[in-house]
Amino acid sequence: AVLANNGLETVVWARNRQLADEINSRHVNERYLPGVTLPAGIQAVTRVEEALCKAKLVVVALPSAALADGVETLRGVADEAVVVHAVKGFVRPQNVRITSYIRERVPTVADRLAVISGPSHAEEVVRQLPTTVVVASESRVIAEFVQDAFMNDRFRVYTQADVIGVELGGALKNIIALGVGLVDGLALGDNTKAALMTRGLAEMTRLGVALGASPLTFSGLAGVGDLIVTCTSEHSRNHRAGCLLAQGLSLDATLQRIGMAVEGVGATFAASELARTHGIEMPITRAIEKVLLGELSPADGVGLLMRRGKNHEMEDIGGQPLTALWVRP
Numbered sequence: 206a207v208l209a210n211n212g213l214e215t216v217v218w219a220r221n222r223q224l225a226d227e228i229n230s231r232h233v234n235e236r237y238l239p240g241v242t243l244p245a246g247i248q249a250v251t252r253v254e255e256a257l258c259k260a261k262l263v264v265v266a267l268p269s270a271a272l273a274d275g276v277e278t279l280r281g282v283a284d285e286a287v288v289v290h291a292v293k294g295f296v297r298p299q300n301v302r303i304t305s306y307i308r309e310r311v312p313t314v315a316d317r318l319a320v321i322s323g324p325s326h327a328e329e330v331v332r333q334l335p336t337t338v339v340v341a342s343e344s345r346v347i348a349e350f351v352q353d354a355f356m357n358d359r360f361r362v363y364t365q366a367d368v369i370g371v372e373l374g375g376a377l378k379n380i381i382a383l384g385v386g387l388v389d390g391l392a393l394g395d396n397t398k399a400a401l402m403t404r405g406l407a408e409m410t411r412l413g414v415a416l417g418a419s420p421l422t423f424s425g426l427a428g429v430g431d432l433i434v435t436c437t438s439e440h441s442r443n444h445r446a447g448c449l450l451a452q453g454l455s456l457d458a459t460l461q462r463i464g465m466a467v468e469g470v471g472a473t474f475a476a477s478e479l480a481r482t483h484g485i486e487m488p489i490t491r492a493i494e495k496v497l498l499g500e501l502s503p504a505d506g507v508g509l510l511m512r513r514g515k516n517h518e519m520e521d522i523g524g525q526p527l528t529a530l531w532v533r534p
């Protein structure tokens with residue numbers, strides 16, 4: 206919708222014929238964006254090749270779980286087309302970032318890749334409510350190309366060079382949003398929620414730095430920005446999933462009830478495995494993993510986190526350890 210509103214010829218691939226017809230004839234997508242009229246310029250096709258063959262910019266917005274199915278189609282992108290993805294998750298079970306996966310499977314697009322991320326619930330973007338996001342690429346030219354395509358006075362786009370940090374911020378915040386949903390479902394109040402978001406950001410940053418990200422990226426739009434919106438918005442599927450789990454629904458029933466991507470579930474398992482491999486402490490992620498596996502109740506998960514041993518707040522997050530500031534023993 207943003208690209209079409211910017212006057213770009215915009216072709217959407219939908220595998221479902223009925224949905225493609227609905228977009229072309231009535232300019233709506235009732236299942237995923239009810240109550241919204243889409244820009245009339247959007248054309249939907251059911252053959253992915255039709256969407257890809259002439260495109261100068263390809264936006265990959267599949268759920269991470271569908272990427273393994275879909276990645277090979279990127280072999281069909283035109284020479285010199287830029288590929289930007291909006292996927293906030295990991296490819297499982299390898300636990301790899303999306304650009305790493307695309308680069309490995311489709312080397313021909315490796316130097317034309319970018320990621321777009323940040324606080325941007327589709328329900329609000331499509332209504333043209335003011336939104337800010339960030340585009341990261343290893344190439345400044347590619348990042349600025351994507352920035353120019355998307356930017357308008359309702360959708361402000363910043364550029365970034367830290368691809369790893371931007372991808373990890375978008376994927377890891379979903380875990381914390383699940384956790385905030387769990388504590389909201391238990392009606393534990395605002396202090397608990399703020400604690401989870403803040404300490405969640407600390408462990409997101411810790412893993413990010415171990416995987417090569419800049420700690421600064423986590424204080425930007427793809428880090429704290431997206432964390433805030435996903436943990437507090439009525440639109441968040443991850444937050445809603447946490448609430449349902451806290452109310453006693455099984456994980457399967459929760460995912461079925463939501464009926465859309467809940468990236469935080471796969472991300473919890475991915476981050477937990479990556480943390481183990483890299484020797485990183487991620488107590489909140491570990492507790493949520495146990496809740497998802499049915500090994501711990503949400504209430505016991507909170508108790509476990511509160512009873513942890515004493516800690517210094519800013520240790521191991523990256524940058525200068527703040528314990529160095531102590532002037533007395």
Ligand SMILES: NC(=O)C1=CN([C@@H]2O[C@H](COP(=O)(O)OP(=O)(O)OC[C@H]3O[C@@H](n4cnc5c(N)ncnc54)[C@H](OP(=O)(O)O)[C@@H]3O)[C@@H](O)[C@H]2O)C=CC1
Pocket residue numbers: 220221237266267268269271274275291292293294325326327328464465466468
């Ligand atoms: N929703 C949002 O506000 C935002 C989402 N994101 C990220 O975008 C990604 C996609 O999320 P979102 O669109 O919300 O997810 P939804 O579950 O709402 O929609 C998924 C879409 O992908 C299609 N799809 C699923 N599997 C396949 C497949 N194997 N092949 C082809 N199409 C498939 C579905 O089509 P069908 O109906 O045919 O199954 C549907 O159109 C996620 O990583 C999410 O984190 C990023 C920013 C904002």
Ligand SMILES: O=C(CO)COP(=O)(O)O
Pocket residue numbers: 293323324325326327379382431434435440441442443444466467468
């Ligand atoms: O990433 C999002 C908003 O920026 C969407 O979050 P949910 O997947 O939790 O709905």
